[in-house]
Amino acid sequence: MQQRKITFIGAGNMAQAIVAGLVSTGYPAGLITVCAPSEVNRNALAARLGVHESADNLAGARQADVVVLAVKPQLMAEVCGQLRPAVDFSGKLVLSIAAGVNVSRFYALLGEPLNIVRIMPNTPSLVGKGMSGLYAPDQVGGADRNFTADLMGAVGKVCWVDQENGINSVIAAAGSAPAYFFLFMEAMQREAVRMGFDQETAGLLVRQAAAGAAALAEANSETPFATLRQNVTSKGGTTAAALQVFEQHRLAQTVADAMQAAVARAEEMEKLF
Numbered sequence: 001m002q003q004r005k006i007t008f009i010g011a012g013n014m015a016q017a018i019v020a021g022l023v024s025t026g027y028p029a030g031l032i033t034v035c036a037p038s039e040v041n042r043n044a045l046a047a048r049l050g051v052h053e054s055a056d057n058l059a060g061a062r063q064a065d066v067v068v069l070a071v072k073p074q075l076m077a078e079v080c081g082q083l084r085p086a087v088d089f090s091g092k093l094v095l096s097i098a099a100g101v102n103v104s105r106f107y108a109l110l111g112e113p114l115n116i117v118r119i120m121p122n123t124p125s126l127v128g129k130g131m132s133g134l135y136a137p138d139q140v141g142g143a144d145r146n147f148t149a150d151l152m153g154a155v156g157k158v159c160w161v162d163q164e165n166g167i168n169s170v171i172a173a174a175g176s177a178p179a180y181f182f183l184f185m186e187a188m189q190r191e192a193v194r195m196g197f198d199q200e201t202a203g204l205l206v207r208q209a210a211a212g213a214a215a216l217a218e219a220n221s222e223t224p225f226a227t228l229r230q231n232v233t234s235k236g237g238t239t240a241a242a243l244q245v246f247e248q249h250r251l252a253q254t255v256a257d258a259m260q261a262a263v264a265r266a267e268e269m270e271k272l273f
C-alpha cells in the first residue's frame with residue numbers, strides 16, 4: 001500500500017486497535033503520529049509501537065498527509081473547531097471513525113471542499129480481524145479511496161457502502177457487534193461458574209468455543225450460518241434443547257431490536273453532535 005504520514009487525533013480504544021494492527025502488518029511506525037491530551041494512552045502506544053506521540057493536535061495534523069479523527073463524537077465539534085483555523089486541509093485526506101457524525105457535519109465543522117472518508121471500524125482490528133465499512137462522497141478520488149481501503153484492509157476486511165446511512169447499518173452489524181458477542185460470552189461464563197467451574201476454566205471453555213465457532217464460520221465462508229448451526233444440532237439432543245429456549249425467548253427478535261437500537265442511536269447522535 002501507499003505510505004503516507006498519518007496522524008490520529010485521539011489515542012483511545014479504537015485508535016489503538018488500528019495503530020497496533022497497522023504497525024504489526026509492517027506499516028512504518030515512523031509515519032504514524034498519535035495525538036491525545038493525557039500522556040497515558042499516547043505514551044503507551046509510542047513506547048510499545050515506536051509511533052510518534054504529541055499533545056498538540058494542530059502540529060500533528062499540520063504535518064500529516066492523512067488526519068484520522070478518532071475522538072468521541074461529542075468532542076468532534078470542539079476538536080474540529082480548534083483544527084479548522086490552524087490547519088490547511090487542502091491536499092489532505094481526512095478520515096473519521098466516529099459514529100453519528102456525518103459528512104455534511106464535517107463540511108460545517110472543517111469547511112469545504114474537504115476530502116473526507118468515513119470509516120466504521122471495530123476493535124478486532126487490533127488482531128487483524130477488523131471489519132470496516134467505508135463511505136466516501138462522490139468527489140473523493142480513486143487514490144484516496146484505495147488508500148483508505150488498503151489502510152483498513154491491513155487490519156481486517158472492508159466493505160464500501162454507497163449511501164452514507166449504510167454506515168449506521170455497519171455500526172449495527174459490525175462496529176458494535178463485538179460487544180454483543182462478549183455479552184453472550186460473559187453470560188455463558190457466569191453460568192459455567194454456577195455449574196461448578198472456576199472462573200478461569202469457565203473462561204477457557206467459552207473463549208475456545210467462541211473462537212472455534214468463529215474459525216469454522218470463517219473457514220466455511222460459503223456455508224450458511226444455519227447449516228453450521230444444524231451441524232451441531234442432533235435431533236432430540238442437547239443443542240436442540242438449548243436452542244429451543246433461545247427461540248422461546250425470541251432471541252432473533254431481540255437481536256433485531258438491539259441492532260435497530262444501535263441504528264436509532266446513531267441517527268440521534270447525528271442530530272446531537
Ligand SMILES: NC(=O)C1=CN([C@@H]2O[C@H](COP(=O)(O)OP(=O)(O)OC[C@H]3O[C@@H](n4cnc5c(N)ncnc54)[C@H](OP(=O)(O)O)[C@@H]3O)[C@@H](O)[C@H]2O)C=CC1
Nearest residue numbers: 010011012013014036037038041070071072073097098099
Ligand atoms: N470503541 C469502538 O469499538 C469503536 C469506536 N468508534 C469510534 O471511535 C471514536 C473513539 O472511540 P474510542 O476509541 O472507543 O474512545 P476512547 O474514549 O477510548 O478514546 C478517545 C480518545 O480521544 C482522546 N481525546 C479526548 N479529547 C481529545 C482532544 N481534545 N484532542 C485529541 N484527543 C482527544 C482521548 O484522550 P486520552 O487518551 O488523553 O483520554 C482518547 O485517547 C468514537 O468516535 C467512536 O464512535 C468506531 C467504531 C468502533
Ligand SMILES: O=C(O)[C@@H]1CCC=N1
Nearest residue numbers: 098099171175176177
Ligand atoms: O459504541 C459506540 O458508539 C462505538 C461505535 C461502534 C462501537 N463503538
